[in-house]
Amino acid sequence: MKSRAFTTIDWRKYLDPNENPRVKRFLDTRGFEVMNQISQNIHKGGTLGWDEVAILVHPNAAAISLVPETEYIEALDHCLEWFKNNEEYEMCAKMVTYKNDILNRTTKIKNRKVTKKLI
Secondary structure: OOOOOOEEEEOHHHHOOOOOHHHHHHHHHHHHHHHHHHHHHHHHHHHHOOOEEEEEEOOOOOEEEEEEHHHHHHHHHHHHHHHHHOOOHHHHHHHHHHHHHHHOOOOOOOOOOOOOOOO
């Protein structure tokens, strides 16, 4: 099986409603779910030491949107601002917690082996 090659596109293009009215309409209808999933994935990637997190992969497009590790906090700030503008204050608190978790992580956790216990 061949793997597909993807073009990478800056994450801001798909999350900034000020630049694109189509993005604004999309976030008006599905913004809570989108921002929640993106922030959860960035939090997971930041705490596990991932180099980047894919936030958008469309099955019919040969493009993928990535958030590099150096921009995790900026992306979470973007999510925080969206939640603040939509008066989702519980999610704002969660964004602050996510940012603190990433900022307070002292060492990278790479190739961590997860063990499952049956009992």
